[in-house]
Amino acid sequence: MVHAISLALVSFALWLLLSGHYVPLLIGLGALSALLVVTIALRMDVVDREGHPIHLSPKALLYWPWLGWEIVKANLDVARRILDPRLPISPIVIRLKATQKSDLGRVIYANSITLTPGTVSIDIDGEHIEVHALTREAAQALRTGDMDRRVTRFEGDE
Amino acid sequence: MTESVIDIVSWMCLVAGGLFGIVGGIGVLRLPDFFTRLHGAGLTDTLCAALILLGLMLQAGLTLTTVKLILILVFLFFTSPTATHALAKAALHGKLKPVLAAKESKRSNI
Numbered sequence: 001m002v003h004a005i006s007l008a009l010v011s012f013a014l015w016l017l018l019s020g021h022y023v024p025l026l027i028g029l030g031a032l033s034a035l036l037v038v039t040i041a042l043r044m045d046v047v048d049r050e051g052h053p054i055h056l057s058p059k060a061l062l063y064w065p066w067l068g069w070e071i072v073k074a075n076l077d078v079a080r081r082i083l084d085p086r087l088p089i090s091p092i093v094i095r096l097k098a099t100q101k102s103d104l105g106r107v108i109y110a111n112s113i114t115l116t117p118g119t120v121s122i123d124i125d126g127e128h129i130e131v132h133a134l135t136r137e138a139a140q141a142l143r144t145g146d147m148d149r150r151v152t153r154f155e156g157d158e
Numbered sequence: 159m160t161e162s163v164i165d166i167v168s169w170m171c172l173v174a175g176g177l178f179g180i181v182g183g184i185g186v187l188r189l190p191d192f193f194t195r196l197h198g199a200g201l202t203d204t205l206c207a208a209l210i211l212l213g214l215m216l217q218a219g220l221t222l223t224t225v226k227l228i229l230i231l232v233f234l235f236f237t238s239p240t241a242t243h244a245l246a247k248a249a250l251h252g253k254l255k256p257v258l259a260a261k262e263s264k265r266s267n268i
Contacts, residue, residue, distance in 0.1 A: 017229070020222045075205040078197055079178065082185035090259035091194050114239035117200035120193070122246040132246065132256055134189075134197040 003047045006054050008038045050104045056154065063154040070147070071116055078117040078134060090136045093122075096129045099148055105155035112147060168216035175209030182206060192249050193256040196242055203238040207231070 015030035016022075041047045049055060081088055098106045110121040110129055118138040123130040133139035142148075178201050185198020211231045218224045 014229075017222060017225045071204050075178065075201055078185070078201060079181045082181055082188060082198060082201075087188060089189070089194060091191075091256060092258055093256055110243065111236075111239040114200075114242050115204060115235065117204060118197050120196050120200070120242055120246050122193070122243070122250055132193045132196070134194055136259070 003049070003052045003054065004038055004042060007041060007047055007052050008034050011037045050102070053104060055156065059154050059156065063150060066150065067112055067115070074116045074118045074138070077138075081135065089134050091132065091134060092136055092139050093130060093132050094139050094143065096131055096142060096148070098124075098127055098129050099145075099152050100155050101152075102155060105151060108155065109148060109151040112151060113142065164216050164219075168213045171209045171213030171216065175206050175211075175213060178202065178206035178209065191257040192254055193246065196246060200242065203234070203242070207234055207238075 011034035012030055015033060016027070019026055019030065038047070041051070046052075098109050100106045100109055106124065106127075106129070110124055113119050113121045113129070113131055118134045119142060120132045121129050122132050131139070131142060133142070182198050182201035185201060186195050189195045189198050208231060211227050211234075215224045215227045218227065
């Protein structure tokens with residue numbers, strides 16, 4: 001129920017922000033659309049912790065800035081290597097254990113890996129994620145498990 | 159005064175974003191195989207897009223346009239890794255093997 005209400009509010013807020021026309025007719029249509037979206041989502045049975053993870057919102061404010069900074073650092077590293085005439089890369093494929101309990105947690109972990117340039121998650125099976133890394137150093141950084149632990153903390157207790 | 163400072167920062171973001179886009183393109187050309195090229199394309203997905211959108215947000219100021227730009231950035235950061243993963247997975251399904259560096263050499267020239 002909490003998720004349904006939250007989804008309705010988020011959809012309606014999105015309508016208001018994207019429309020920019022604040023006349024009764026359009027606001028009414030927006031409210032109707034938000035309700036329609038919630039009805040359809042409820043019928044599809046996707047309004048739950050996984051489909052609409054509101055419980056993660058406060059912790060995202062801690063995780064996203066950290067991830068953002070990692071992305072900036074990785075971008076500079078990859079850009080430097082691309083521009084280096086010697087092209088100092090050492091592609092490697094590694095298997096990582098994902099310690100997250102839920103599918104959502106593992107998706108966040110795999111997406112974070114891919115979002116960081118220099119590492120791409122190419123396959124997930126069960127608790128293991130297969131990662132293609134541009135350099136040995138990037139693979140090593142992932143092996144330390146720092147990102148894995150942060151995502152697990154971010155995911156919290158299911 | 160403030161306006162020109164914002165303008166300068168905004169342009170620095172736009173130019174830096176453009177540079178990252180170009181470097182990403184060079185990466186796609188220079189890197190040796192499909193999987194390594196994904197990393198080059200990753201530059202244009204992340205910092206290039208983020209810097210350009212940030213530059214545009216500074217131009218737009220505190221308006222609804224900025225809110226829309228933020229939404230574009232958020233959606234981009236959720237969808238681009240999914241697209242990259244779909245590409246990589248499709249390549250694996252197509253039996254494409256990644257070219258890997260030799261074990262002992264620290265610096266490989268493939």
